[in-house]
Amino acid sequence: MNSEWILSTQGPKTFARLPILGTTASRTLEENAIQNHPPGYLMQRAGLALAKLSLAVAPHAHVFWIACGRGNNGGDGLEAAIHLHQWGKEIHVSMPAADKPLPTDAGLAFARARQAGVAIHDHAPDHWDICIDALLGIGLTHAPTGTYADWIGLINSRSCDVISADIPSGLMADTGDAPGACVNATHTLSMLRLKPGLLTLHGRDVCGNLWLNTLGLESTAEPTAWLNPMPAAYHRPHLSHKGSFGDVAVAGGTRGMQGAAVLAARAALQSGAGRVYLALLPSANGEASVKVPADLMQRHTDALQPQQLTLVAGCGGGEEIAHPLPRWLLESKHLVLDADALNAIAASADLQTLLQGRDVDTTVITPHPLEAARLLGCSVGEVQADRLRTAQLLAKQFKCTVILKGSGSIIAAPDRLPHINPSGNGKLAIAGTGDVLAGMTGAALARHASAWKAACAACYHHGALADQWVKRTSLTASGLLESI
Numbered sequence: 001m002n003s004e005w006i007l008s009t010q011g012p013k014t015f016a017r018l019p020i021l022g023t024t025a026s027r028t029l030e031e032n033a034i035q036n037h038p039p040g041y042l043m044q045r046a047g048l049a050l051a052k053l054s055l056a057v058a059p060h061a062h063v064f065w066i067a068c069g070r071g072n073n074g075g076d077g078l079e080a081a082i083h084l085h086q087w088g089k090e091i092h093v094s095m096p097a098a099d100k101p102l103p104t105d106a107g108l109a110f111a112r113a114r115q116a117g118v119a120i121h122d123h124a125p126d127h128w129d130i131c132i133d134a135l136l137g138i139g140l141t142h143a144p145t146g147t148y149a150d151w152i153g154l155i156n157s158r159s160c161d162v163i164s165a166d167i168p169s170g171l172m173a174d175t176g177d178a179p180g181a182c183v184n185a186t187h188t189l190s191m192l193r194l195k196p197g198l199l200t201l202h203g204r205d206v207c208g209n210l211w212l213n214t215l216g217l218e219s220t221a222e223p224t225a226w227l228n229p230m231p232a233a234y235h236r237p238h239l240s241h242k243g244s245f246g247d248v249a250v251a252g253g254t255r256g257m258q259g260a261a262v263l264a265a266r267a268a269l270q271s272g273a274g275r276v277y278l279a280l281l282p283s284a285n286g287e288a289s290v291k292v293p294a295d296l297m298q299r300h301t302d303a304l305q306p307q308q309l310t311l312v313a314g315c316g317g318g319e320e321i322a323h324p325l326p327r328w329l330l331e332s333k334h335l336v337l338d339a340d341a342l343n344a345i346a347a348s349a350d351l352q353t354l355l356q357g358r359d360v361d362t363t364v365i366t367p368h369p370l371e372a373a374r375l376l377g378c379s380v381g382e383v384q385a386d387r388l389r390t391a392q393l394l395a396k397q398f399k400c401t402v403i404l405k406g407s408g409s410i411i412a413a414p415d416r417l418p419h420i421n422p423s424g425n426g427k428l429a430i431a432g433t434g435d436v437l438a439g440m441t442g443a444a445l446a447r448h449a450s451a452w453k454a455a456c457a458a459c460y461h462h463g464a465l466a467d468q469w470v471k472r473t474s475l476t477a478s479g480l481l482e483s484i
């Protein structure tokens with residue numbers, strides 16, 4: 001963390017392992033720093049960073065609307081206004097009128113702005129070229145109402161650039177939930193550290209391009225989560241053979257659902273597994289209704305030797321997958337459980353006990369929010385309300401590594417800090433991409449022999465493939481795996 005400007009999430013990027021702090025941890029970091037610096041020091045750095053970013057984003061903008069709330073987020077906006085004013089820009093600073101005094105740092109920024117000749121209005125301008133959104137930061141506690149909601153609506157109504165200070169106003173910093181009106185930023189400058197809400201649920205959609213400025217603060221405090229980093233490239237030694245990279249078997253594909261299993265198996269193959277077996281469920285009568293590449297070896301499910309391989313179970317498995325699952329849960333060396341395998345486990349206490357009895361770092365489950373809800377016996381709304389917590393709960397309850405899919409996939413495992421995956425985009429929201437992830441995870445597990453490492457690596461690569469998809473045609477699951 002030696003650079004102050006270290007993140008940009010737009011387009012294909014390489015991400016490092018960065019700490020992510022929830023609001024409680026952010027406030028602790030901020031309070032410790034405030035004690036060691038002169039009053040207003042951090043806020044002044046935040047304001048300067050904000051002013052510099054807005055100038056870099058829109059160098060020819062003339063009128064800057066700086067919408068400030070009555071908390072310290074508004075203080076960041078006031079400090080930015082001082083610089084933009086001094087740099088000769090036309091600025092219009094707005095702040096809702098209220099009787100309540102400003103908090104200490106924002107109060108100091110308010111006085112400094114006044115002293116610098118900045119006028120502070122209680123109304124929005126008629127026209128602006130760029131907006132700095134400093135209405136609400138990590139202090140948001142409920143859906144914005146009144147002037148806050150009105151100004152958020154106004155900001156979103158124009159097609160100008162919007163730079164959000166710390167977090168788009170209206171977004172919850174811990175969860176990415178937006179309980180009401182929320183600024184739709186083109187850029188967000190996160191101060192001190194990243195927050196979970198910027199990276200999951202609504203976060204990625206409302207942040208625009210995400211930047212981080214640490215304000216020069218180092219910290220050894222334990223984060224809430226880590227940004228899932230790009231894994232190191234794996235080396236295939238010259239002196240290797242097909243057994244060196246592990247065997248993967250994909251079991252699933254009940255009658256009419258074989259495409260899912262074939263996609264997962266092809267993805268495992270493309271991801272470098274030494275040997276890949278396709279084991280269609282008995283109702284398929286060993287006959288695939290879709291074309292099976294010659295590189296895949298077909299096996300009867302009973303003929304698999306799960307003790308010696310990485311089994312990817314679930315893809316298109318229907319209810320039929322429940323029958324072989326007890327044996328696979330007991331015997332598989334490594335296991336990736338997806339889709340119908342998860343639904344079967346959700347419906348059976350016995351299967352849950354078998355899953356819980358496995359060695360912790362041998363199993364990855366890859367639920368989407370509905371599958372997660374079934375596993376936890378709750379609603380999708382409850383799953384999404386706090387995705388970090390949900391993923392950690394699943395990991396703890398089922399004693400395995402979890403990839404909770406969705407916008408900002410979460411990777412969690414017992415006794416580890418979770419990762420939030422930064423790669424990927426909305427193109428992945430199509431049928432079959434989950435099967436591809438399961439196959440990629442299987443290949444990574446066969447190679448790494450660690451469920452945690454496999455999940456982190458596969459999740460990152462899967463998202464990165466979608467980020468690198470530059471063809472004009474829509475992304476397809478086959479296209480995704482062929483681009484591995």
Ligand SMILES: NC(=O)C1=CN([C@@H]2O[C@H](COP(=O)(O)OP(=O)(O)OC[C@H]3O[C@@H](n4cnc5c(N)ncnc54)[C@H](O)[C@@H]3O)[C@@H](O)[C@H]2O)[C@@H](O)CC1
Nearest residue numbers: 042046071072073105136137138139140141142143144166
């Ligand atoms: N104090 C400092 O030195 C620093 C503060 N920073 C900034 O300070 C922010 C946090 O400041 P605050 O803790 O004052 O919080 P905010 O500025 O986010 O919120 C301020 C107030 O708004 C109220 N509020 C909550 N929800 C509301 C709603 N829906 N409508 C209207 N009002 C609502 C809260 O009661 C809170 O008192 C960070 O996000 C960051 O931008 C950073 O610049 C780092 C340095």
Ligand SMILES: [K+]
Nearest residue numbers: 136165167169
């Ligand atoms: K803001």
